[in-house]
Amino acid sequence: EAGVTQFPSHSVIEKGQTVTLRCDPISGHDNLYWYRRVMGKEIKFLLHFVKESKQDESGMPNNRFLAERTGGTYSTLKVQPAELEDSGVYFCASSQESSGGNEQFFGPGTRLTVL
Amino acid sequence: GDSVTQMEGPVTLSEEAFLTINCTYTATGYPSLFWYVQYPGEGLQLLLKATKADDKGSNKGFEATYRKETTSFHLEKGSVQVSDSAVYFCARNFYNQGGKLIFGQGTELSVKP
Numbered sequence: 001e002a003g004v005t006q007f008p009s010h011s012v013i014e015k016g017q018t019v020t021l022r023c024d025p026i027s028g029h030d031n032l033y034w035y036r037r038v039m040g041k042e043i044k045f046l047l048h049f050v051k052e053s054k055q056d057e058s059g060m061p062n063n064r065f066l067a068e069r070t071g072g073t074y075s076t077l078k079v080q081p082a083e084l085e086d087s088g089v090y091f092c093a094s095s096q097e098s099s100g101g102n103e104q105f106f107g108p109g110t111r112l113t114v115l
Numbered sequence: 116g117d118s119v120t121q122m123e124g125p126v127t128l129s130e131e132a133f134l135t136i137n138c139t140y141t142a143t144g145y146p147s148l149f150w151y152v153q154y155p156g157e158g159l160q161l162l163l164k165a166t167k168a169d170d171k172g173s174n175k176g177f178e179a180t181y182r183k184e185t186t187s188f189h190l191e192k193g194s195v196q197v198s199d200s201a202v203y204f205c206a207r208n209f210y211n212q213g214g215k216l217i218f219g220q221g222t223e224l225s226v227k228p
Contacts, residue, residue, distance in 0.1 A: 004158070033215065042119070043159075043204060043218040055213045091159065095214065102214060106151070106159035 002026070004107035006092050012113045018080040021110045025074070025094030031055075032075050033095075033104060034067060038088035046090075049075060082114045117141045121205045121219035128195055128226050136190040136222045138179075138205035146207040148172075148181055148188040149216070153202045162190075162203070195226045 005024045013019050025032045034046040046065070047057040051072035060067070064083070069075040079086055089111050093104040121138040128134060140146065150162040150172070163172030168183035177192045188205060205219040 042220040045215045048213045048215055056215060103161050104216065108158035
């Protein structure tokens with residue numbers, strides 16, 4: 001069974017440019033999460049999809065970030081325009097259930113560098 | 116607000132040494148607790164978990180006990196190996212908020228031969 005995959009693995013862009021990150025969850029997982037780790041600090045929650053619906057987007061930093069999950073399969077996270085403070089590692093995770101001790105399976109992350 | 120606090124790193128140990136990484140959490144709700152590990156060049160992997168008070172999670176020689184009275188979930192291993200070198204993250208979830216995870220800042224462990 002394939003795990004969670006993310007593309008690209010690294011992205012280097014200039015301030016003001018646009019970047020789109022992609023996440024393919026494990027097949028059959030309705031729950032998809034985005035997280036971000038900035039500058040070696042804690043990993044912070046960004047948002048949660050259940051199928052194609054945004055269940056919780058309380059962690060999205062501002063309106064420069066747009067996440068979509070059309071058709072309830074893969075998800076994209078677009079940053080437009082990118083700022084220096086957006087640099088970090090963006091993780092995607094998926095799970096079958098969202099309650100209890102259900103495990104979230106993480107992708108390898110996308111390292112974003114904004115110059 | 117809700118948070119998870121874990122001991123700062125980096126932690127450097129010799130092979131076969133005893134490991135403890137402290138983790139405490141805010142006690143709102145009835146969280147499940149997790150330890151995730153990130154090996155160099157890889158993504159996060161679940162190491163172990165505990166879903167209620169007094170549960171002990173264990174895997175690969177690592178253990179952690181859910182202590183409600185001290186709001187702690189310390190990670191321990193009796194004898195570390197070089198292959199245990201990684202970054203370890205403690206986390207709690209919010210079962211009534213879609214299961215999102217709150218992480219600690221991560222503790223980098225380096226084990227020397």
